Amino acid sequence: MTNVTEALAQMRRPGLLIRAARLGQSGYDRNRDLKRITQGEALLIPERALPRLMDLEAELEYSRKTHDSAYLPSRHVATLTALMAEARALFARGPVAV
Numbered sequence: 001m002t003n004v005t006e007a008l009a010q011m012r013r014p015g016l017l018i019r020a021a022r023l024g025q026s027g028y029d030r031n032r033d034l035k036r037i038t039q040g041e042a043l044l045i046p047e048r049a050l051p052r053l054m055d056l057e058a059e060l061e062y063s064r065k066t067h068d069s070a071y072l073p074s075r076h077v078a079t080l081t082a083l084m085a086e087a088r089a090l091f092a093r094g095p096v097a098v
Contacts, residue, residue, distance in 0.1 A: 007054060008054075008083075008087055013061070013080070017073075017076060017077060017080060018080070020077045020080075020081075021077050021080035021081040021083075021084055022081075022084065024077060024078070024080075024081035025081055025084055025085050025088075028081055028082065028085045030085070030086075030089075033078065033081070033082055034049060034082055034086075036078075037053070037056065037075075037078055037079055037082050038052055038053070038056070046086045046087070046089045046090035047090065049082075049086045050083070050086050050087060050090060053079060053082055053083040053086060054083065056079050057076070057079045057080060057083055060075060060076040060079055061076075064076060
């Protein structure tokens with residue numbers, strides 16, 4: 001979990017994206033949203049979901065920074081929302097090796 005913790009701590013994103021993702025957490029439904037964000041991948045536990053979400057978010061961040069015309073801010077917010085919610089669920093369970 002240390003690598004995940006360090007990677008999350010080092011993430012720097014625009015404040016507007018972070019605020020939107022925080023607001024989205026109240027409506028986050030893991031069963032509905034995680035499947036949609038990961039395009040149907042079966043990620044049953046946060047330990048498996050977090051690395052995948054971090055990869056997806058990194059791709060979105062790259063698209064944002066390079067002004068890719070396919071970049072969707074709504075997808076970025078949804079991915080950050082899921083990333084925050086899954087991290088919270090993982091850390092609430094205590095120390096786990098990822």
